Amino acid sequence: MTDNRPVVTMTGISKSFLGVRALHDVNFRLFPGEVHALMGENGAGKSTLIKVLTGVYDTDEGAITLDGQPVSFTGPMQATAAGVSTVFQEVNLCTNLSVAENIFIGREPRRLGAVRWGEVRRRARTLLARLDLDLDVSAPLGSYSLAIQQMVAIARAIDIQARVLILDEPTSSLDAVEVAQLFRIMRQLRDEGIAILFVTHFLDQVYEIADRITVLRNGGLVGEYATAELPQLSLVEKMIGKELDVLEGIEERSRRNLAVLEEGTPLVAVSDFGRAGSVEPFSLTIHAGEVVGLAGLLGSGRTEVARLLFGADRTDGGQVAVDGTPSSLRTPAQAIGHGVGFCSENRRAEGIVADLSVRENMILAMQAARGWLRPIPRRRQDELVDKYIKALNIRPSDPEVPVRNLSGGNQQKVLLARWLITEPRLLILDEPTRGIDIGAKTEIQKLVTQLSDGGMAVLFISAELEEVLRLSHKVAVMRDRQMVAQLANDDGLDADRVMQTIASGSHREEADR
Amino acid sequence: MTTGSLTAGRARFRLPRRQIPVLATLVLLLVMYGIGVSQYQAFSNVQVIFNVFIDNGFLLVVAVGMTFVILTGGIDLSVGSVVAMTAMVSASLLQQGLPAALVLVIALLIGPTLGLLMGCAIHFFEIQPFIVTLAGMFFARGMCTFISGSSIPITDGFWTRMSQERIGDPRGNFVSISVLVAFVVVAVAAYTLAYTRLGRNVYAIGGNPQSALLMGLPLGRTRIAVYTISGLCSAIGGILLSFYTLSGAPLIAVGMELDVIAAVVIGGTVLTGGSGYVFGTVLGVLVLGVIQTLITFDGSLNSWWTKIVIGGLLFAFILLQRLIGIRYK
Missing domain, CATH: 3.40.50.300 (P-loop containing nucleotide triphosphate hydrolases)
Structure with a gap:
C-alpha cells in the first residue's frame, strides 16, 4: 500500500x-x-x-x-x-x-x-x-x-x-x-x-x-x-457480529440430551453425499425430534447440503437410509414421499407465489403430495389454513389476501405453514429468519423448538450463529464447501468455538457419534 | 509462476466449430448436386444452377435480411407479407400510371418503415419479436387485399425489361437482373456483418444481450436496425418478385417467411443467435432450390415432397446445432 x-x-x-x-x-x-x-x-x-x-x-x-x-x-x-x-x-x-x-x-x-x-x-x-x-x-x-x-x-x-x-x-x-x-x-x-x-x-x-x-x-x-x-x-x-441478545424472551432450546435423542435408528442417515463443484462428500444423521444446525459463512455450501438432502440436486454417490432402510433421495418427489419438507432460502424466487392468496400458497405442497387429481375439499382447506394462521400468528389473518401484500416475516410463516400442513418428519429450513423483523424471528424460533419437542426433525440453516446455537442440538460446520466438523451443542459449545472452527477449519473431535 | 506463460488454458477445440454447420450444409449441397448429376444427364448443365438462382433470387435477398434478425436471436415473421405488399403496391401504383422510378422509391421505403416500427415496438416496449412481427405479418397481408382483392398485372416498360433482361455468357447460359441484385445484397450484407461495428454488434447481441449492454454496445439501436434491414430486404425481395411474376397478387408469398427461416437455419445460423454467416444462408437457399429442381427433374414426385424433405433437413440441422451448442458449454 x-x-x-x-x-x-x-x-x-x-x-x-x-x-x-x-x-x-x-x-x-x-x-x-x-x-x-x-x-x-x-x-x-x-x-x-x-x-x-x-x-x-x-x-x-x-x-x-x-x-x-x-x-x-x-x-x-x-x-x-x-x-x-x-x-x-x-x-x-x-x-x-x-x-x-x-x-x-x-x-x-x-x-x-x-x-x-x-x-x-x-x-x-x-x-x-x-x-x-x-x-x-x-x-x-x-x-x-x-x-x-x-x-x-x-x-x-x-x-x-x-x-x-x-x-x-x-x-x-x-x-x-x-x-x-x-x-x-x-x-x-x-x-x-x-x-x-x-x-x-x-x-x-x-x-x-x-x-x-x-x-x-x-x-x-x-x-x-x-x-x-x-x-x-x-x-x-x-x-x-455478536448480536445483542434481544431475543431474551425465547425459551432455551429443549435441553434434551443429545445422547438420548440419538438413541435408536436415525430418521435420515446419509453417508458420502456430495456433488462435484458444489459440496464435498459428507455424512450426516438426523434423528426424530432433533434440531441440527448448519453453520458456516455464505458460499460455504450450506444451501447445497440442504438441496442434496431434498433431492433438488442429485448426489454423485453415497448412501441414504430412512428409518434404517436403504433408500434414495434423488428427486424432490422422493424426498417429499419420505416426509422431507424444504423451505428454501430464496423465498421470493423459489417459494412464495406472490399473486396467489395465503390459503392457496399454504395448500400447494399438500396438494402436490396428494396428486392434482384429488382436490382437497374446500372445508378441509379452510380448517387447515385457519389453524396455521392462528398457530403462526400470521397477519393479516384473512386467508384470501394475496401473499404479496404480506410482510417478509409473514410470507416466511406462510411458507412454513405450507410445509407444516404436509406434516413432514424432517423439515429443512434454509435461512428462515433472514430479512424479517425481530418479532417474527422470535416466533419462528419458538416454533422450531415446539416442532422438535413434538418429534419433528429439523435441519436449521442460518448465517446467524447465535440463532443456530440457541436452537440446535448438534451443529454441523461448513467451510469452503466442506463439512469440517459436527459439534454437539452442550454447555461447552459457544459462538467463539464455532467461529474458530469456521475460521480455521480444524476438525474438532468432540463431535458426537 | 512469473515466467511460465499460461498453457493450461489453450483452446480446447481446434476445429472451427462455428463453421461446422456451414460446412455440413456445403457437403449436403454437393451430395444433392452429385445425386442430380448422376441421375439426370441434363442436371450437369450450368444453366440448372443459374435457374436455381433465377427462381430463388428474391428468396435469397429476404433470407439475407432474416439472417441479420436471427443472428440477434430474434425472428421476423412479417417478411412474406411485406414481400407481397411491396409487389402489390408497385403493381397498383404502376397501374395508376406513376413513373417507374418513383414507384421503386416508394416501394423500397414501405418495408423498412414497417421494420423500423416493429423494431421500436420490440425494443421500447419489450415485446416478443414473434408476436410483434406476427402482427406486422397480418397487417401487411391485410394491406395487400385492401389494395386489391385480385391480382394486378404489371405492363410497365422498366419492369418488363428487368423481367426479360438476360445477362449471359457466349454459350447461352444466363442469369436475370434479379440474380445480380441478390448478389450485390449478399456482398453488402457479408461485408456489413464482418467488418462494421453494426455487424459485430449484431453478433454480440445474439451471443449475450446482457453482456453486450454491459460492454457498452448500443443494444436498442442495433435491434431496431436489424428489423429495418430485414424490412428493406423484404422490400427488395418484393420488387424482385414483381420483376419475376410481372404482377402483384394479394396471396403471393404466403408462408414464405417459413421457407426463409428454414433456409437461414439450414444455412447454419443458430436460431438462438450469435452464430452464422450470410454465406451459409446462400447455401441454405441453394439447398432449398436444388431440392425443388431434383423433384422437378424426377417428374413423378408430388411437389409436396419438397416440404417433406425440407422438414426433415430442418430438424436434422436444428439437432446438429443443439449438439454443437451442448458441447460448446
Whole structure:
C-alpha cells in the first residue's frame, strides 16, 4: 500500500430501497496500488456499495470522489469511461465472439468504418502478453475455461485505462489453480498502481491477496483494517457480529440430551453425499425430534447440503437410509414421499407465489403430495389454513389476501405453514429468519423448538450463529464447501468455538457419534 | 509462476466449430448436386444452377435480411407479407400510371418503415419479436387485399425489361437482373456483418444481450436496425418478385417467411443467435432450390415432397446445432 491519497473515497453513503435500509452512513477508501477486500455476509450491503460506486444506483446521502474530484456516475458506462471498471462474477462477455473481439468490441480500430481485424488481433496479443497470457486470440472465447474468460474480462477492463478495478466475486467458480492465475494477474496490476476492490466469501483468499479489508454488516460500516493486523477469527466475528441478545424472551432450546435423542435408528442417515463443484462428500444423521444446525459463512455450501438432502440436486454417490432402510433421495418427489419438507432460502424466487392468496400458497405442497387429481375439499382447506394462521400468528389473518401484500416475516410463516400442513418428519429450513423483523424471528424460533419437542426433525440453516446455537442440538460446520466438523451443542459449545472452527477449519473431535 | 506463460488454458477445440454447420450444409449441397448429376444427364448443365438462382433470387435477398434478425436471436415473421405488399403496391401504383422510378422509391421505403416500427415496438416496449412481427405479418397481408382483392398485372416498360433482361455468357447460359441484385445484397450484407461495428454488434447481441449492454454496445439501436434491414430486404425481395411474376397478387408469398427461416437455419445460423454467416444462408437457399429442381427433374414426385424433405433437413440441422451448442458449454 502506498501512502498516496486515496483514488476513491466514499463518505457517509446511505441508500434505502422502499424504506429498507441497504446502506447507512458507510465510509470507504480505496488507495492506488492496493488490493482491498470488501467483506460481509449476505445482505451486508457489499453489492449495493459497488453499485453505488459504479453508478448503477444513485445515493440517498453521501459523496463519492475520484482522484479528489466529486463524481456521480449515471451508469457503469460512465464509470468505465472515468476509469472505474467492474468485472462481475458472471463473466459479462460474449462467448460466441473471439477473444480479441471481446476485448475490443465497441472500440475496435477502424479504417473508413471497416474494422481492422489484423490490428485488433495484434493489440489483443500485446495486451494479453502484458498479463502473461498466451491465448489464441482468434479462437471463440467460449472455447476457453471460465477462469480464462474472467482474465479476458480483466484485460478488457484494463485496456480502457482503468485505475480502479472492481472484481465482484471473481473466484466463486474457479478452482485452485485458476485462482492462483487470477491472483498473479491481480498482484501484477496492483504493482502497476491499479486499485483493486475485491469481493469474495473465501477467507483464505482474502488473507492471501488483500492488503486491507473493509467489513460491512447489515448495511453499516464495521471498520477498515489492515489484513496483517486482523486475525481470521476477529474477521469472522466482525462479519457475523455478536448480536445483542434481544431475543431474551425465547425459551432455551429443549435441553434434551443429545445422547438420548440419538438413541435408536436415525430418521435420515446419509453417508458420502456430495456433488462435484458444489459440496464435498459428507455424512450426516438426523434423528426424530432433533434440531441440527448448519453453520458456516455464505458460499460455504450450506444451501447445497440442504438441496442434496431434498433431492433438488442429485448426489454423485453415497448412501441414504430412512428409518434404517436403504433408500434414495434423488428427486424432490422422493424426498417429499419420505416426509422431507424444504423451505428454501430464496423465498421470493423459489417459494412464495406472490399473486396467489395465503390459503392457496399454504395448500400447494399438500396438494402436490396428494396428486392434482384429488382436490382437497374446500372445508378441509379452510380448517387447515385457519389453524396455521392462528398457530403462526400470521397477519393479516384473512386467508384470501394475496401473499404479496404480506410482510417478509409473514410470507416466511406462510411458507412454513405450507410445509407444516404436509406434516413432514424432517423439515429443512434454509435461512428462515433472514430479512424479517425481530418479532417474527422470535416466533419462528419458538416454533422450531415446539416442532422438535413434538418429534419433528429439523435441519436449521442460518448465517446467524447465535440463532443456530440457541436452537440446535448438534451443529454441523461448513467451510469452503466442506463439512469440517459436527459439534454437539452442550454447555461447552459457544459462538467463539464455532467461529474458530469456521475460521480455521480444524476438525474438532468432540463431535458426537 | 512469473515466467511460465499460461498453457493450461489453450483452446480446447481446434476445429472451427462455428463453421461446422456451414460446412455440413456445403457437403449436403454437393451430395444433392452429385445425386442430380448422376441421375439426370441434363442436371450437369450450368444453366440448372443459374435457374436455381433465377427462381430463388428474391428468396435469397429476404433470407439475407432474416439472417441479420436471427443472428440477434430474434425472428421476423412479417417478411412474406411485406414481400407481397411491396409487389402489390408497385403493381397498383404502376397501374395508376406513376413513373417507374418513383414507384421503386416508394416501394423500397414501405418495408423498412414497417421494420423500423416493429423494431421500436420490440425494443421500447419489450415485446416478443414473434408476436410483434406476427402482427406486422397480418397487417401487411391485410394491406395487400385492401389494395386489391385480385391480382394486378404489371405492363410497365422498366419492369418488363428487368423481367426479360438476360445477362449471359457466349454459350447461352444466363442469369436475370434479379440474380445480380441478390448478389450485390449478399456482398453488402457479408461485408456489413464482418467488418462494421453494426455487424459485430449484431453478433454480440445474439451471443449475450446482457453482456453486450454491459460492454457498452448500443443494444436498442442495433435491434431496431436489424428489423429495418430485414424490412428493406423484404422490400427488395418484393420488387424482385414483381420483376419475376410481372404482377402483384394479394396471396403471393404466403408462408414464405417459413421457407426463409428454414433456409437461414439450414444455412447454419443458430436460431438462438450469435452464430452464422450470410454465406451459409446462400447455401441454405441453394439447398432449398436444388431440392425443388431434383423433384422437378424426377417428374413423378408430388411437389409436396419438397416440404417433406425440407422438414426433415430442418430438424436434422436444428439437432446438429443443439449438439454443437451442448458441447460448446
